[in-house]
Amino acid sequence: MAYNVKEEGNIAIVYLDGEIDMDVTEKAKELIMPLIEAKKEVHLNLKDVQYMDSSGISVLIESHQKAMELGTKVILKEISKSVLKVIMMAKLEQILNLE
């Protein structure tokens, strides 16, 4: 998994690239959680994520819940078809912020 972060004011845009599985979830959390803890609005751009498994979905849930707890939000942007399918399989399309 590769990534790139751009910060614009209070918004952090995180571009993730590659396949997100159990092997990279810690790395993903270490990237995303400090931004949420800094109360940034986090935009996760998933257009280049070709694969995500249940571990990746867990990172999305954990990030979303942490953001809500801290009064900010995580928005999923440009979600790739394969990731959207897994989000829908987990019945999370009404729970997570999808744009």
Place this chain on the structure above:
Amino acid sequence: MNLTESKVFLVNSGSLKDVRIFSRDVFEKINLNNELKEELVLAIAEAAQNIVKHAYAGVEDTNDKMQIKISVNNEKLEIGFFDKGKPVEENNIQHRNIDDVKPGGLGTFFIKQIMDEVVFKKDQKKWVNHLVLTKNLSNN
């Protein structure tokens, strides 16, 4: 088309990418639509992840191997998983309530959504656990 392919992987999270590569390579040889192929790859990777996460829970480093065997016979897909981890208690294999949104507990849910049958067999002397996932491909 009839086909059987198997491969052995080290039991660790770094192997999951290789599991997906192996699965995609095998499914390339079968005439399946891409969406179904990726669903099957997800089911296989989730089952392999369960071995790493649950059968080997608490084991930091191991040289143990797991084997994955993919067979297609008369449009019936059978995927076998063999490992030497802690014996699986089939009654403990439950996914979480899908409406109780929290991290974790989704892998088994995905597997059950994708596959027709999920069965632990007690037929192996060489291995400890033998999970078999099956799917009838003629409906797809």
